[in-house]
Amino acid sequence: MIYYIEGQVKQKGDNYLVIDSGSLGYQIFVNDFLLNKAKLNELIKIFTHFHVYEETLQLYGFETEEELSFFKKLNNIPNIGPKSANNILSAIKLSDLKRAIINEDMEALNKVSGIGKKTAERIIIELKDKINDVTSSTATGKDDSDVIDGLISLGYTLKDSRVAIKKIPESVKGANERLKQALKILSGK
DSSP, X not given: OOOEEEEEEEEEOSSEEEEEETTXXXXXXXXXXXXXXXXXXOEEEXXXXXXXXXXXXXXXXXXXHHXXXXXXXXXXXXXXXXXXXXXXXXXXXXXXXXXXHHTXXXXXXXXXXXXXXXXXXXXXXXXXXXXXXXXXXXXXXXHHHHHHHHHHHTXXXXXXXXXXXXXXXXXXXXXXXXXXXXXXXXXXX
16 A cells, blocks of 8 residues: 655646656645645655545545545545545645534535535534544634635635635634635735
């Protein structure tokens, strides 16, 4: 099994990186947070999950072992495959996802594209008892949910709202400040 790959970023796609390691180029599907962080030609270490399905072989990559572990937990839930698990981890930061599960925050989970009410309930039921820590501040997840609601009420799409939130620095705290920052991002200033 391939646990991690260390090498140079040679190409960035819509949802993947190509890593040159030992004269081999590995296509690794990654979440949006890692995709945005990775720079061409930089050395990077990615923890991987090797997925085999019928005639398809795919590598999914993560910045930390914790993300890899959580991806595997999501992937083990019935009807959530690796693409769905990766989409979930692309739409919401891991700490916010854990917090939403612990707090049974259906709204936060429903804002993830492709996650309906039943899937959100299944995620909460399956994972609530398996989460033992939430490392970042308890307000950020709720703040981002409020920011998304605010942006949508101002006429922005859910997709644009999510993209803006991903670009807000972690140091910006509070729903009002995060909303102001998101509006600046969306207006291009």
